[in-house]
Amino acid sequence: MGKDIGIDLGTANVLIHVKGKGVVLDEPSVVAIESDTKRVLAVGEDARRMVGRTPGNIVAIRPLMDGVIADFEITETMLKHFINRVGGKNWYSHPRILICAPTNITSVEQKSIREAAERSGAKEVFMEAEPKAAAIGAGMDIYEPSGNMVVDIGGGTTDVAVLSMGDIVTASSIKMAGDKLDDAIIRYIKTKYKLMIGERTAEDIKINIGTVHPGGRDAGMDIRGRDMVSGLPQTISITSGEIQEALWDSVSSIVSAAKSVLERTPPELSADIIDRGVILTGGGALLHGLDELLATELRVPVLVAEDPMHCVVKGTGIMLDNLDRVVKKKF
């Protein structure tokens, strides 16, 4: 008998839940390949360490971009690799797979996610909207007739949704999330200091000293990059205040997306959201000060879910228990 598995196929990370076992895999969505032979050299964390550090004939690819598949073959290779790793020799037959996707992707994009899962060995593929899985994984009771609002900020997309009676009432999905915040930091440092830094450094800055709440954090960091004028390596010091400035425009789009969903929400459900608060999930929920900024802007309580990066995959795990009943094959 095959086991059912739930997959959070994210732009930044892939997480897999195996029914009866829990979350068994949490790896970056990166594949390193030799460009001339197309041979796969590493997948996941091993490949991530190579990002920005590969010699000419090796490329470290992130096959998903903005929440959707950018490179189909590499996504399939990556999924197969991860599914085999968690199943090992124990897959007696092909598993049923529940996989999540952002809410506003096109039917072609949906089809390509489904096909990648099918070609990775699934017997049957079920798809579910990411914010629904996130809300369930965050412990919200979305099956009651009351309003629950979730903001899931990943690497590629921010998905905002109000859910009631098991379904999405209003939603918005924007291609503004962790990756674009890193890009904003790269651009800021390039413009202000004429210093080129890599994606990994930008992410480290965001996590270690970044904030979006005025005066919320007062930290500093020495960073290294390549001076654009001399072409030589250089070290500079930056502060949390500068990163807040760098992130301002990008974070404003996340705030606007959340506002627009609230504005379209029926008043009874809005009243429930005032009582229960908005729940933040995804890695972006950990961005320093985002909860406070959203609470100020939306004028409702905002809470970060426990273990926000695991909410979607945990949600798939809970839905696996009732796969035939609660999940549609299409959404």
Ligand SMILES: Nc1ncnc2c1ncn2[C@@H]1O[C@H](COP(=O)(O)OP(=O)(O)OP(=O)(O)O)[C@@H](O)[C@H]1O
């Ligand atoms: N402490 C932190 N502060 C700010 N951002 C963080 C922190 N920890 C992780 N992140 C960011 O969270 C993002 C990854 O989150 P997550 O794994 O939820 O995304 P994903 O599910 O792969 O993406 P998507 O749902 O968009 O496809 C990355 O951009 C990462 O930089």
